[in-house]
Amino acid sequence: MADAASIALYSTFIIPNHLSHTISSRNSNSYTSIPTPFLPIQTRRRNHHHHQTFVLRCCITTTTTVNQKKNPIPWGCDTDSLENASALQKWLSEAGLPPQKMNLQRVEVGERGLVALKNIRKGENLLFIPPSLVISADSEWSSPEAGQVLKRNSVPDWPFLATYLISEASFMKSSRWSSYISALPRQPYSLLYWTRSELDKYLVASQIRERAIERVNDVAGTYNDLRLRIFSKYPHLFPEEVFNMETFKWSFGILFSRLVRLPSMDGRVALVPWADMLNHSCEVETFLDYDKSSKGIVFTTDRPYQPGEQVFISYGKKSNGELLLSYGFVPKEGTNPSDSVELSLSLNKSDKCYKEKSEALRKHSLSVSQRFPLQIKGWPLELMAYAYLAVSPPDMRNSFEEMAAAASTKTSSKKDMRYLEIEEQALQFILDSCETSISKYTKFLQGSESMDLDVTSPKQINRKLFLKQLAVDLCTSERRILFRAQYILRRRLRDMRTGELKALTILNGFRKFFK
Numbered sequence: 368m369a370d371a372a373s374i375a376l377y378s379t380f381i382i383p384n385h386l387s388h389t390i391s392s393r394n395s396n397s398y399t400s401i402p403t404p405f406l407p408i409q410t411r412r413r414n415h416h417h418h419q420t421f422v423l424r425c426c427i428t429t430t431t432t433v434n435q436k437k438n439p440i441p442w443g444c445d446t447d448s449l450e451n452a453s454a455l456q457k458w459l460s461e462a463g464l465p466p467q468k469m470n471l472q473r474v475e476v477g478e479r480g481l482v483a484l485k486n487i488r489k490g491e492n493l494l495f496i497p498p499s500l501v502i503s504a505d506s507e508w509s510s511p512e513a514g515q516v517l518k519r520n521s522v523p524d525w526p527f528l529a530t531y532l533i534s535e536a537s538f539m540k541s542s543r544w545s546s547y548i549s550a551l552p553r554q555p556y557s558l559l560y561w562t563r564s565e566l567d568k569y570l571v572a573s574q575i576r577e578r579a580i581e582r583v584n585d586v587a588g589t590y591n592d593l594r595l596r597i598f599s600k601y602p603h604l605f606p607e608e609v610f611n612m613e614t615f616k617w618s619f620g621i622l623f624s625r626l627v628r629l630p631s632m633d634g635r636v637a638l639v640p641w642a643d644m645l646n647h648s649c650e651v652e653t654f655l656d657y658d659k660s661s662k663g664i665v666f667t668t669d670r671p672y673q674p675g676e677q678v679f680i681s682y683g684k685k686s687n688g689e690l691l692l693s694y695g696f697v698p699k700e701g702t703n704p705s706d707s708v709e710l711s712l713s714l715n716k717s718d719k720c721y722k723e724k725s726e727a728l729r730k731h732s733l734s735v736s737q738r739f740p741l742q743i744k745g746w747p748l749e750l751m752a753y754a755y756l757a758v759s760p761p762d763m764r765n766s767f768e769e770m771a772a773a774a775s776t777k778t779s780s781k782k783d784m785r786y787l788e789i790e791e792q793a794l795q796f797i798l799d800s801c802e803t804s805i806s807k808y809t810k811f812l813q814g815s816e817s818m819d820l821d822v823t824s825p826k827q828i829n830r831k832l833f834l835k836q837l838a839v840d841l842c843t844s845e846r847r848i849l850f851r852a853q854y855i856l857r858r859r860l861r862d863m864r865t866g867e868l869k870a871l872t873i874l875n876g877f878r879k880f881f882k
């Protein structure tokens with residue numbers, strides 16, 4: 368994912384990327400995740416940005432969980448519906464959106480999307496959405512008192528906007544955002560809507576499962592925190608029939624899949640109606656931002672479009688797993704250059720220096736079990752440093768500290784450290800972890816062919832088939848990266864071992880000669 372420099376480049380559809388365990392390198396060939404703690408209500412964090420491709424997408428209604436049956440979200444529309452599209456476009460133009468070169472239509476990629484009405488040149492600015500049509504923490508509340516209560520309690524942007532969206536939705540036609548909210552998906556695609564047993568079953572092999580569980584817990588924790596600290600004290604402003612777990616899941620699902628960070632507006636996060644109808648493509652790099660000269664939200668096309676073609680932007684350099692987590696889709700295998708898979712490495716509990724090593728890791732905010740991103744083009748230096756530490760013998764204890772520091776993304780000056788004496792063991796250690804992971808993926812993928820979908824009604828079949836297909840696509844792409852790493856590691860180890868053998872043969876030759 369993006370490092371500090373690329374945060375500024377990718378502004379669109381941000382998520383608070385709370386992979387606090389993910390390590391990544393700062394070097395230009397590698398990729399990073401920004402460990403941003405999620406939305407603890409006490410901390411104020413802003414974050415950013417994205418990337419795309421093509422997906423299997425079947426039109427299904429995923430509203431089948433028990434809770435949703437009890438408490439269906441009373442606003443929004445089906446994900447593939449154009450039911451409220453013309454009302455949205457009419458409202459937008461009346462509210463000041465200039466004439467557009469694109470139209471909201473049903474599309475192959477992303478179900479609904481913006482399609483070129485005219486020829487669009489490469490390098491052209493599109494959209495020009497005025498700030499008055501943008502939803503941010505400064506937007507006016509239909510219930511000003513509710514907004515003041517949240518501000519007095521210094522609620523951070525994400526929970527603030529999630530509450531705002533529910534509040535405005537509950538005002539229905541009398542909210543100024545009514546046409547926008549009616550066109551939002553009633554159930555955004557997001558792992559937030561997978562049940563725990565679906566996550567366990569379909570994502571058993573992938574580290575994304577853990578991140579999805581963390582995210583579900585974070586959303587529930589944030590809602591509970593708001594309820595305890597604020598909502599329960601002002602029930603007339605925040606009645607539970609409106610502000611409940613189900614509506615928060617919806618509003619966070621909307622934020623995860625549609626919130627934008629605007630670099631030119633000091634990184635302000637916002638929902639940008641109309642712009643959020645643009646789907647993501649891994650093949651484009653353009654992103655949304657505020658343009659000071661035209662005083663509107665724009666993006667600059669990085670390729671031409673002909674009438675009838677869908678126009679795309681980039682949601683950022685995200686892995687397939689991250690795209691599934693926040694947006695509910697998986698690009699086709701091999702089409703996402705930013706794809707990565709997390710490899711989990713752990714210290715061996717029977718290691719004689721386990722305590723010293725874990726202490727060295729702790730000093731650098733790392734743990735005895737750590738996840739590192741692998742990409743098709745390689746892995747970060749931090750992973751290699753962690754592997755050195757994991758395999759180093761007691762007589763190298765003086766280097767533990769240096770290795771732990773190098774395994775941390777927080778250490779700024781990173782040199783490509785090498786410990787030749789343990790390089791082979793370190794590579795073998797990474798290879799073993801890769802192979803353990805590959806076998807988990809293979810077991811899941813083989814089992815998925817004959818997997819019992821556990822359905823009790825025909826309606827559920829579509830949903831389960833859909834989730835299974837997403838999981839299969841994700842696991843296939845993640846395993847592909849692991850296979851590549853396995854190939855490289857095996858080759859490096861083979862070269863090292865044959866090199867050693869050769870050196871040994873030459874040495875023996877010398878010995879014989881001198882005898």
Ligand SMILES: C[S@@+](CC[C@H](N)C(=O)[O-])C[C@H]1O[C@@H](n2cnc3c(N)ncnc32)[C@H](O)[C@@H]1O
Nearest residue numbers: 420422477479556624643644645646647694696
């Ligand atoms: C910002 S919205 C884009 C507009 C959306 N298609 C709609 O109709 O509301 C993001 C959502 O669009 C869909 N999407 C975006 N890019 C996609 C892609 N490349 N493939 C499949 N779905 C995509 C996903 O459902 C995602 O959660």
